[in-house]
Amino acid sequence: MNVALEGEIVRRLKPVFGYLHRNHEKIGENATYLSSMPYTDRLDYFCSMTNNWAYALSVEKLAGIEVPERAEYLRVILAELTRLQNHASLLGFLLNDMGAWGTPLMYAFREREKILDLFESLSGSRMMCDYMRFGGCRCDTPPGWMEYARKLVDAFPRFIEELEKLVVGNEVVIARTQNVGKLSAELAINAGITGPMLRACGVNYDLRKVDGYGFYPRFKFRIPLGEHGDTYDRLMMRVLEMRESVVILKQAFEQIQDGPIMNPKVKIRAFRPPVGEAYGRIEAPKGELGFYLISDGGTNPYRYRVRPPSFINLTVLEDLNLNPHPY
């Protein structure tokens, strides 16, 4: 970032993107449809499960693949667990950067560790899960997995409450986040901001409700909305969203039934979808994550485009920093 500062106040800020460019889209175009799946894990290593889901969803749209019921429920469960650990660690990192040296971050990572243990026993890897496939999921849950997950989700609200206590009334947090980094709803919509950052400005837009992908229409949950669009609202959005995720998870554990996990008609080797194009998008923890695929009938996509949430959310970084400070 090129930043001009006056004390702690930012006068000019130009983010310089591209140092983490990994040629992902070109790799995706040169790899088979299946080979791209593990690469999606690496887009955002905190949320590999939701990345998998977004990619699987767009390939399923492209080839018109049905997903078995149990696999859809598992996807919802894994996506919401991902949301829990992502939001928890996000709060931890925020407090860490504000000077609470590591303590809240370690609490968040402790809870994240339990969720990663679940991912590891299910998929074999803690962060690079590579678990979902077009047409379902790779393997069924090992014995005891669901009970452990249920116990974890039942115990999770205690952690949310503790984290909230650390944050909500804390005078330092309030002084440093309220009315800081304000974002107006108009600018947020115009800049294509999505996810909790958009909802913190009071715009009711959540793809889980708007698109109703997966089995989300089957669950009763609310979309928390912010009012001021400042850093404090964005922070509280995460706390409230974690609460709603717990609500969704509890319903999913009640509704999930035994059954097949993979559509048997899908050919994994040398998978060739019909000619066409598809855009699959999901509400990833950080915003709208979409994959746009154009197929020419071959084993590789002709065009492979990722619509990343964080990259687009960061385009308003300067506006966030330049907005009038309370002091």
Next chain:
Amino acid sequence: MIGTGILKGMAVTARNFVGSYFEKDRLITVQYPEERSPLPENYRNFPFLPYDGDDPHAGLRCVACKICEKECPPQCIYIVKSEDKKPDYMGKPQFYPKVFDIDISVCMSCQICVEVCPFEAIKMDKVFELSRRERFDALLLRKSDLAKSNEYYHSICPTDAAGVDAKLAGAVAAAAKKKAAAAAATPPGAGSTSAAGGALPTAASA
């Protein structure tokens, strides 16, 4: 009153600090090199080639079809097909890999090779302490490093290994049955090879 929020936060940290001595939920880490938490059965790290019996050459299940080489996302597998053939687990002559290298400094343990292999010839290992002092070929595993016995596979993944053994035994039994039926139906010397071939798990043509 200003400061009460901070005091409440301090109470949370105090509860976590004291709790970490008494509650398993609040202290989940272990002292790594001395203590180790058990690995889940699904844990995966780097592929290996299981072989049946005692001889890594004769028992190797790989037939050098190169599907894994093609599907491998980071392209870390290198296979050279043999010129001659050796009998596979069903006694049918098959090619075998003359060279089978995996550069595990490139491998990302995605297990796609395992998924696409039609012969159950490549499986995921559970090794993870692999740091080396050399920069280049210390992590380039040759066929001899990759071949590990089926007993080893049973010791790391008992459920999966039992399933694979049952599947292979089933294929052998089905092939024997088909061969016997074909021998009974046709005069000796005609058509027996194609009948045995039909029961093999077939490689994808593409």
